[in-house]
Amino acid sequence: MLSGFIGSSEPFGIDDFMFIVVIMAYTAFGTLIFGIPVSLLSDWVSNKLSSYRFIIAVFIHLSLAVATYFVIEDLSVVAVGAAVFFFTAEEWQNRKLRKFQTKSFISNTLFVIVLFAGVWGFYQLDLEQKTDMQYLIPKGYEGVIVVKYNQEEEPPLVKEKGKKVIQVSKEELEYTSVEDRIEYGVAKTSSDEPKGMINDEFYYVTSDGERTRIDDSCIYRSQSGSIHFDGKEGQSYEVHHVTNTNCGDQFSITGNPLYSDQEYEVIEHLFSDFYKY
Template sequence: MLGFKIKTALQASILFTFGFWLLFFLSEGELFSFFLIMIFFYCFFGNVIYGVPVSLLSEVFTKNLAIWRFPAAAFIHTILAAVTYFIMEGFAFYILIASVLFFLVDEWRKWDREMPGGWRIALNAAGLLIACLLPMGGFWMLQQADLEEKTHDLYLIPKGYAGQVRIVHEIENAPVPVTEGKYDVFRVNDRGYAITSLPQSEGYIDDLYYYVDEKGKREAISESCISYGGSGGVQGDGYEYSYTYFSVGCDENMDDQGTSPGIEDILYEEGLINQTFD
């Protein structure tokens, strides 16, 4: 049985590599690349250490099934391959393809003695589509969610500050933007605002919030102490500015924490407009 599965892994790996070669040939016009050899060995290694055990496990769970053994085995192969998204996100799509190829080659090699005939083939074909499409559909939705744009902002807020925080965007003479990894850093002053030359971030909120003391020591702010706000804009004679805002503070009653300056007051303090409004 193990030798049978190893041969299946070898054949499935050849098919997988051939698919890559075909794409490579059509896109690059070249007949050979050392990269293809690496793909074959990686695929064969993965099929042996992952595909073979999954296939043996599938045999155990489906051996007593009659009509629905084929789609049930397909489901086991594909769903376990899809789970690798949470472990090896960048390779999960290729693992899923390799898993389907391994399953199809395995079934083809034992077709004569185990596959049903007649109307049962149609039922199994329908079951196969459902068993494969469900994990693939779930995997696709996970990938789509991951591709959604996210905000990556990091806020440094004076320790002890509580109240609304405003960030005024796209100010030409603002300090040069600072980044930490994939995060844009916004250093909020003790008045509760910051100006930046950066535009507003868009997407799902994936931001970091820190209190910072006079020595620069940071303390992460609990998510429960952040009240997400939104964005706004203000315009007047010869000017137009946009801003984002949120509130920080862990006390239930934020009214006792005082108020930060309004957006017009901020613009006035920064010399961006020449008057304030009540």
């Protein structure tokens, strides 16, 4: 969403303004319920243990920021950045109130180096993780593909030659009062949505099982997300567009506007039971 907002060539409008307002609201909310309380906790604890004040302050800020991953997942990087900002601002604000000690400075510097080395190592391990998915699509199909994860009644994904296989089937949806119909592709599995660097392959498959690799210029990765409602366990999904008649850089970057309109109808239909209460 943010990348689309930044890269858009369209005039600034009410939707863009509302997007900025929402971001500001989330930022203010996070600062009030998380940032300020963490800073106060850090000051209180570190002042009680003044000999290890710096190390304790760093640990409290970063550990609680990293813990937000279990709530906001990938957006936790924003919390970590905010924690670093809060900590740096506090240290700079109080720099004249604390005496410089060579021994303390050396130990704190070594601690920060070790900490960042550990974070960097963890980040490198995360980069090595790949999605390794293989999508099997009925030959000739063009349109929207939705993959639903965390479906308890569905089978888990199976592996073939190191890649998890997603079998896509075609279905239809009637979505207007004049009985317009959408043909869409769908796959459902009990497995979790894969994480890591994208390393996926898309194939057209005939009724005889013959596979033909689809070029990346014929695939648009539209969106992925999760739905949480009324205390129910979240369900993840991802959406792709596929074509065999309109391949190119433009399609792989922006997709097909018609498919973009259709995908919201399809998602609403596929998750209709999830919203019942």
